[in-house]
Amino acid sequence: MSITYLEAIREAQARALADDPRVFIYGEDVGKFGGAFKATKNLQEQFPGRVIDAPISEDAITGFAVGAAIEGLRPIVEMQFADFSTVAFNQIVNQAATLYWRTNVPCPLVVRLPFGGTSGSGPFHSQSLETIYAHYPGLVVMTPATVEDAYSMLLEAVAIDDPVIFCEHKLLYYHLKADKLPTEAMPVGKARLAREGRDMTIVAYSAMVHEALAAADELATEGWLIEVVDLRSVKPLDTDTVMASVARTGRLLCVGESWPWGGVTAEVVARVAAEGWGLLDAPPQRLNAKDTPVPYHPNLWAAHRPTARSVAQAARRLLCM
Amino acid sequence: MLLSRVLEEKLASLYRAGKIHGGVFVGRGQEAFSVAAGLHLRKGDVFAPSIRDMAGRLAFGEPVIDAVRTYLGSPLGPMRSRDGNVHRGRPQDGLLPMISHLGSMISVVNGVLFARRLRGITDVVGATCLGDGGTSTGAFHEGLNQAAVEKLPLVMLIANNRYAYSTPNDRQFACRSLLDKAVGYGIEGVEIDGTDLIACLQAVGGAVARAREGRGPQLVVANLLRLCGHGEHDDGSYIDSRVKAQHGRDCLKTSEDMLLQEGWMTAAGLEELRNEAVQQVETIVATVQREGAPDPFQHDWNAISSAHLHELHTEA
Ligand SMILES: Cc1ncc(C[n+]2csc(CCOP(=O)(O)OP(=O)(O)O)c2C)c(N)n1
Numbered sequence: 001m002s003i004t005y006l007e008a009i010r011e012a013q014a015r016a017l018a019d020d021p022r023v024f025i026y027g028e029d030v031g032k033f034g035g036a037f038k039a040t041k042n043l044q045e046q047f048p049g050r051v052i053d054a055p056i057s058e059d060a061i062t063g064f065a066v067g068a069a070i071e072g073l074r075p076i077v078e079m080q081f082a083d084f085s086t087v088a089f090n091q092i093v094n095q096a097a098t099l100y101w102r103t104n105v106p107c108p109l110v111v112r113l114p115f116g117g118t119s120g121s122g123p124f125h126s127q128s129l130e131t132i133y134a135h136y137p138g139l140v141v142m143t144p145a146t147v148e149d150a151y152s153m154l155l156e157a158v159a160i161d162d163p164v165i166f167c168e169h170k171l172l173y174y175h176l177k178a179d180k181l182p183t184e185a186m187p188v189g190k191a192r193l194a195r196e197g198r199d200m201t202i203v204a205y206s207a208m209v210h211e212a213l214a215a216a217d218e219l220a221t222e223g224w225l226i227e228v229v230d231l232r233s234v235k236p237l238d239t240d241t242v243m244a245s246v247a248r249t250g251r252l253l254c255v256g257e258s259w260p261w262g263g264v265t266a267e268v269v270a271r272v273a274a275e276g277w278g279l280l281d282a283p284p285q286r287l288n289a290k291d292t293p294v295p296y297h298p299n300l301w302a303a304h305r306p307t308a309r310s311v312a313q314a315a316r317r318l319l320c321m
Numbered sequence: 322m323l324l325s326r327v328l329e330e331k332l333a334s335l336y337r338a339g340k341i342h343g344g345v346f347v348g349r350g351q352e353a354f355s356v357a358a359g360l361h362l363r364k365g366d367v368f369a370p371s372i373r374d375m376a377g378r379l380a381f382g383e384p385v386i387d388a389v390r391t392y393l394g395s396p397l398g399p400m401r402s403r404d405g406n407v408h409r410g411r412p413q414d415g416l417l418p419m420i421s422h423l424g425s426m427i428s429v430v431n432g433v434l435f436a437r438r439l440r441g442i443t444d445v446v447g448a449t450c451l452g453d454g455g456t457s458t459g460a461f462h463e464g465l466n467q468a469a470v471e472k473l474p475l476v477m478l479i480a481n482n483r484y485a486y487s488t489p490n491d492r493q494f495a496c497r498s499l500l501d502k503a504v505g506y507g508i509e510g511v512e513i514d515g516t517d518l519i520a521c522l523q524a525v526g527g528a529v530a531r532a533r534e535g536r537g538p539q540l541v542v543a544n545l546l547r548l549c550g551h552g553e554h555d556d557g558s559y560i561d562s563r564v565k566a567q568h569g570r571d572c573l574k575t576s577e578d579m580l581l582q583e584g585w586m587t588a589a590g591l592e593e594l595r596n597e598a599v600q601q602v603e604t605i606v607a608t609v610q611r612e613g614a615p616d617p618f619q620h621d622w623n624a625i626s627s628a629h630l631h632e633l634h635t636e637a
Pocket residue numbers: 372373421422423451452453454455456458480482484485486547551
């Protein structure tokens with residue numbers, strides 16, 4: 001048996017719906033149609049009344065989930081594309097993120113964001129918004145990079161009492177496969193050592209983990225041993241695991257698909273520089289997408305986001321510093 | 322209505338004395354419409370008031386002390402010094418704490434109503450209030466349309482007090498009446514004189530009853546005037562005298578006149594009621610003023626409830 005990242009997300013939702021009558025799914029075209037990416041395929045038939053088509057109203061969809069969460073339900077909201085969550089931005093950051101802090105009433109909801117670039121998707125179907133949501137106190141931001149994590153982290157996202165922004169990468173949906181779903185999982189909030197090394201640490205998350213691993217393969221042929229840390233969740237950010245890796249290697253490159261100004265990679269670099277200055281043999285570096293909207297043509301798109309090639313190039317520069 | 326007016330007068334005077342952190346927003350002139358909502362809702366219903374709904378809150382059962390504690394920032398209040406003034410609420414008791422962003426509470430009420438329905442709890446109504454300005458937001462459209470599609474028992478109360486902060490109706494919407502919105506969403510609606518207590522009680526009561534019967538969302542538009550500035554910092558000098566002449570009746574005054582005319586109350590009885598309200602408010606304010614301030618060093622600064630996911634890393 002082999003299962004894709006997308007199927008893992010569907011299986012996690014099926015299991016959450018089966019295990020807990022408080023769970024329901026709300027979003028555009030999630031019902032009979034099964035979602036734009038088919039992440040909710042067949043779920044409406046299996047769980048009648050609990051997989052619900054919403055009008056095209058991202059703001060109201062999210063407010064609705066907050067209200068249901070106040071009542072003790074556990075809504076899973078599907079944004080058709082992460083990009084459209086900007087319409088729901090107010091409800092996510094002002095309503096969901098502040099409810100527990102203001103009232104001591106928890107807000108257990110999951111907003112699933114199919115995010116990240118795919119070839120030909122252009123400026124409005126490719127954005128990576130993890131940085132923006134991670135900036136807001138009150139939100140947990142998960143960025144699974146593997147099939148196993150997609151499954152187990154989504155189950156944990158539904159189980160915890162806080163609003164979770166679940167960033168699932170569209171590029172991983174169909175290409176990433178695993179033999180089976182995990183029975184045990186690494187806890188959310190802990191980063192994973194995806195590859196051991198000696199000469200440099202690359203910190204990445206979501207699809208960038210795979211670019212970093214491919215870059216590490218390439219550099220291995222040149223004799224370099226690159227360690228790769230998969231953050232798994234960007235909020236909370238597991239600084240300890242990053243710092244321990246940098247202590248071993250003395251060099252840090254942090255790679256993210258979102259834009260360079262501020263953000264997750266800036267945060268990692270700032271933390272390592274502030275707390276691990278003495279561990280570093282070279283200035284900590286980061287690599288992001290270019291600071292422009294995401295381009296449409298595949299040639300431009302491939303150059304816009306970090307890829308194994310540009311990660312390896314950045315790593316080579318850092319190894320010589 | 323009277324208690325609300327007295328409480329807000331006290332809060333305004335505390336504001337002028339510099340005793341309140343942040344702004345004070347009162348519902349002077351809107352009490353009749355607001356109180357009608359609070360009176361017709363029952364325990365177990367849901368209420369998401371807006372900035373001018375002190376009367377509705379009190380009628381729905383919000384304790385006076387919740388209001389005073391929130392305005393004065395007492396750690397014992399429902400918002401534990403973390404949020405102030407009109408943003409207070411007790412979600413567990415169906416009183417939703419508004420956020421500032423106008424229109425945002427509508428879909429939250431929808432979610433609560435949907436959750437009740439999913440759990441098999443029927444016979445519930447959710448009411449929420451907005452001003453004329455709030456109807457211009459996308460959230461208002463999305464929320465009302467959503468309620469209509471899901472056929473939820475939402476009662477949408479719009480106080481058209483003619484001004485959104487300083488912006489008059491003709492810069493806010495171009496339809497003839499806000500009642501026209503009901504047509505656009507395929508729901509029932511009524512329009513009333515919001516300074517007439519009996520009209521408010523009847524219209525809001527009817528809307529709540531229809532929603533409870535399962536006839537879907539209901540819209541009630543009340544015409545009235547805000548008899549004050551937007552907040553206590555604003556003297557409202559932009560209010561047109563012609564608008565004042567047309568809509569500026571004081572609903573509290575007209576209600577009291579009616580009680581006297583009908584012989585349901587004497588002037589002395591009204592005076593006694595007012596004195597009782599003043600006493601109650603003064604006692605509560607004095608109590609809250611002794612409650613002290615929050616201690617930032619003892620405060621729990623975590624914004625999420627899952628302890629194992631707290632970001633320990635707050636200082637670099
Ligand atoms: C989305 C949004 N924009 C702006 C504001 C700032 N604001 C607060 S109250 C207000 C006027 C509201 O007018 P209206 O809805 O008519 O209510 P009223 O104050 O007249 O009762 C404005 C502009 C806000 N709270 N929310």
